[in-house]
Amino acid sequence: xxxxxxxxxxxxxTANQALTEAANIANTYDATLCIVHAVHxxxxxxxxxxxxxxxxxxxxxxxxxxxxxxxxxxxxxxxNGIAESIAAAAADWEADLLVVGTANxxxxxxxxxxxxxxxxxxxxxxxxxxxxxxxxxxxSGAH
Numbered sequence: 001x002x003x004x005x006x007x008x009x010x011x012x013x014t015a016n017q018a019l020t021e022a023a024n025i026a027n028t029y030d031a032t033l034c035i036v037h038a039v040h041x042x043x044x045x046x047x048x049x050x051x052x053x054x055x056x057x058x059x060x061x062x063x064x065x066x067x068x069x070x071x072x073x074x075x076x077x078x079x080n081g082i083a084e085s086i087a088a089a090a091a092d093w094e095a096d097l098l099v100v101g102t103a104n105x106x107x108x109x110x111x112x113x114x115x116x117x118x119x120x121x122x123x124x125x126x127x128x129x130x131x132x133x134x135x136x137x138x139x140s141g142a143h
Contacts, residue, residue, distance in 0.1 A: 002026070006034045006095040008086045008116075011053045014101030016060075018131040022099035023061045025129075031096070032065040036089050038073040038082045069093075083119035090124050099129045 007022035009015040026033035035057045039050040054068040073081035102117040
């Protein structure tokens with residue numbers, strides 16, 4: 001079903017959960033996994049930090065067929081620039097599935113900050129899997 005699975009990461013806990021899901025799917029379908037990370041700045045420090053995030057993700061993915069890509073986003077466009085660079089990478093690579101963690105923002109925070117995952121839903125032509133943060137019993141209100 002899936003031959004090319006792309007996952008976008010940012011070093012967060014939810015992105016790591018998305019990486020785990022993407023690696024499991026890639027292993028299940030014997031698909032190639034492409035891990036991408038978008039950086040805002042174009043300084044060497046930005047690129048180095050992004051490369052370190054990718055290398056750590058690559059070593060923890062546990063899949064045989066794997067690629068990594070450091071994406072450059074336009075800082076002037078903020079989150080739109082990140083979503084744009086990820087969507088372009090998914091199209092260029094011809095991904096069958098894009099896996100993305102979502103911050104699960106609500107209310108005013110979502111209105112003002114926005115969501116890269118939400119923007120990707122409207123920008124990519126492939127299937128997309130949104131991975132929500134895992135909540136603990138305390139956070140979900142369970143007793």
